[in-house]
Amino acid sequence: MEFISELHTHSRYAGACSDRLTLQSMDAIAREKGIGIMGTADFSHPEWFKEIKKSMEPQGNGLYKLKGSSSGVNFILSNEVCTIYPKVKGGKAGVFDRTGNVAKIHHGILVPDIETIEQVNEALAKFGSLSIDGRPQLSMTAAELVETIHGINERSTVFPAHAWTPWFGVFGSMGGFDSLEQAYEDQAKRIYAIETGLSADPAMFWRLSKLDKYSVISSGDAHSLPKLGREATVFEFGEGELSYGSIVGAMKDRKVKYTIEFYPEEGKYHYDGHRRCNISLSPQEAARYNGICPVCRKKLTLGVLHRVEELADREEGKRPDGAKPFVHTVPLNEIIASVSGKGVYTQYVYAAYARFIERFGTEFNVLLWAKIEDIAKVDAKVAEAIDNVRHDRASIKPGYDGVFGVIDVLKASAQEQGAKSSYGQRTIGGF
Ligand SMILES: [Zn+2]
Numbered sequence: 001m002e003f004i005s006e007l008h009t010h011s012r013y014a015g016a017c018s019d020r021l022t023l024q025s026m027d028a029i030a031r032e033k034g035i036g037i038m039g040t041a042d043f044s045h046p047e048w049f050k051e052i053k054k055s056m057e058p059q060g061n062g063l064y065k066l067k068g069s070s071s072g073v074n075f076i077l078s079n080e081v082c083t084i085y086p087k088v089k090g091g092k093a094g095v096f097d098r099t100g101n102v103a104k105i106h107h108g109i110l111v112p113d114i115e116t117i118e119q120v121n122e123a124l125a126k127f128g129s130l131s132i133d134g135r136p137q138l139s140m141t142a143a144e145l146v147e148t149i150h151g152i153n154e155r156s157t158v159f160p161a162h163a164w165t166p167w168f169g170v171f172g173s174m175g176g177f178d179s180l181e182q183a184y185e186d187q188a189k190r191i192y193a194i195e196t197g198l199s200a201d202p203a204m205f206w207r208l209s210k211l212d213k214y215s216v217i218s219s220g221d222a223h224s225l226p227k228l229g230r231e232a233t234v235f236e237f238g239e240g241e242l243s244y245g246s247i248v249g250a251m252k253d254r255k256v257k258y259t260i261e262f263y264p265e266e267g268k269y270h271y272d273g274h275r276r277c278n279i280s281l282s283p284q285e286a287a288r289y290n291g292i293c294p295v296c297r298k299k300l301t302l303g304v305l306h307r308v309e310e311l312a313d314r315e316e317g318k319r320p321d322g323a324k325p326f327v328h329t330v331p332l333n334e335i336i337a338s339v340s341g342k343g344v345y346t347q348y349v350y351a352a353y354a355r356f357i358e359r360f361g362t363e364f365n366v367l368l369w370a371k372i373e374d375i376a377k378v379d380a381k382v383a384e385a386i387d388n389v390r391h392d393r394a395s396i397k398p399g400y401d402g403v404f405g406v407i408d409v410l411k412a413s414a415q416e417q418g419a420k421s422s423y424g425q426r427t428i429g430g431f
């Protein structure tokens, strides 16, 4: 049986996150979307952790369910933290990023039980305040984090979150490192999986042979309910085999089934550019300007694609042995909004979305599996758009320097019209 998982998400206690993110609403939305394994998020935040303890019921397999809920959604205890190593005199070698600055990296954490969280939180509190933000900032190195978490319970796991984002990604252009070994030092051996982030997809990982040994996972990193599951990792387990151990085991043994991906061009940091100067450039174009903004003459914010090109040792389009497939998708509410010309958060879109859920059970069923002709019976334009998305035929203006890309789900892509797309053969990862 397939399980769609959302392993990295946030609560209402994390910075810039919606007040409506409660465990109850996350449970309900996960069911509606078809997410079978849902991260609790932010388990280090004292108030949120109290809610987790009060509302969650252990299932005896390292996963939890919301008390009194019949959703069938399994919760996994999850968190995201930011390690910042202070630049002190005589600091340890290797903890400064390649720009010589203080290394700031975001990491996802999964643990198998509440007792482990108690100990993890006690340990992490020595490195920073856990109550300021659901995503705490900790004055420690990435290696110290892994050592601490793993030392408390070796069944816990840490993974680099949104590995390519410019500022907090382990490979980011504005900080970051060239390898996991530089970032995690001797603890790199305990890293099994790397999260793509919205601006990257697995085909971009395939360009680096040194990443072949890792599982590639995807998460929505949502700051509001509608964005839950905009990216996801799919596992397959036999009858009765679902457990915390089987999820982490699949990550360890590269047995993720496939990932569900945002179009990387839609992410906020795909291309290079300057938001204030309204400048967006492909890595090749940015190179022609020597990485300098033609408007303000300051350094461009280099995007994910740029970093991939910089580190790549394999051509575009080559798929390494054992690489898992992936599918691109666009959230259903955005598709409805786009084809109807209405805003995403309008009554019209809510009502249309509800009609689809009523008819097809879950959002992922509509996006990935339902027959196009059945979708067309509800809305012909939505059906056409979903068909385009399933075949990677949508047209996209890439995101840059914090500006989301713009997708037109009804317009055929430049690639389709014979020109070269911003990222080559996008369909290669599809089924
Ligand atoms: Zn993050």
Ligand SMILES: [Zn+2]
Pocket (backbone or CB within 6 Å): 274, 276, 277, 279, 293, 294, 295, 296, 297, 298
């Ligand atoms: Zn500029």
